[in-house]
Amino acid sequence: MVRVRDNGIGIASDTLPTIFDMFMQADTSLERRQSGLGLGLTLVKSLVELHGGTVQACSGGIGQGSEFIVRLPIRVAAPPKQAMVPAIGEQATTVPRRILVVDDNKDSAESLAILLRLTGHEAHTAFDGDEAVERAAALRPDVVLLDIGLPVISGYDAARQIRAQPWGKHMVLVAMTGWGHDEDRQKSREAGFNAHLVKPVEHAVLAQLLAESPAA
Missing domain, CATH: 3.30.565.10 (Histidine kinase-like ATPase, C-terminal domain)
Known part of the structure; x- marks a missing residue:
């Protein structure tokens, strides 16, 4: 201790x-x-x-x-199997996803990517709207966690460009933003987002959303 x-x-x-x-x-x-x-x-x-x-x-x-x-537990000769299961909170991730995290705050994007990797996901980052579209085209992620207020082009425009491509029509797009008014959510729907999460996002909510997202 x-x-x-x-x-x-x-x-x-x-x-x-x-x-x-x-x-x-x-x-x-x-x-x-x-x-x-x-x-x-x-x-x-x-x-x-x-x-x-x-x-x-x-x-x-x-x-x-x-x-x-x-x-921290003292190391023993034969540790219980459950002690070796990676976990964040109370649940371990059982269905890994390829995830693209997009945020112009690099520390925030990279920290969230680390958290996702700790739960078994493959996580990548991008820091502006154009880069989000380029990386989505190259990586073909299962899920894109996309901030709205981005440099170059907004998250709304990035989502529209992704949806306009054949490879992006069935990709799961999730807005993760500080903008949470009804008109913001409406704009997200119109731009092609599947979900709109307002920061601070509860880990259990994000984990459940990722677990329910289809794999590409």
Whole structure:
């Protein structure tokens, strides 16, 4: 067991249950001094669970510091088979997909790609709308996780171009964006997206969507 404790900003009690969720950020104020992506603790939890361990967050509240406790199993001669199954959260991925992650925030795209690989998927990245279309043509992924606000061309336009190609007609396109109004969802449908997920996206929701997506 390893404990790491600080006397920093702390974590509010209502945030503790979801602090390890994907895209979760304890400080969402506009004036926050740190601009994290909300993926670091998800990666920590994923890596610890890959080794059969657990991680726990504790805090007395705002301004009272935080403590993280990592527990890892002691190696034995014949470890149980279930300890060797890669898992994120409570479920291991059983159906691998080829996935293209598109986001102009490179750290966000690459971090999500790492998470997907940890669950058994083949993950690739692109960072603008044109590159998304080019990589989709070359890779023929099962699923494209596509941000909307992209440089060069928008995610909507990228989706339309992919759908216009014979190889893209049956590809699963998923909008993953901070834009979640009804008109944004309508635009997604019109551009050819199969689903519209608003950040922060719960891992269980994304995992279920990927599990139900057909393989190319």
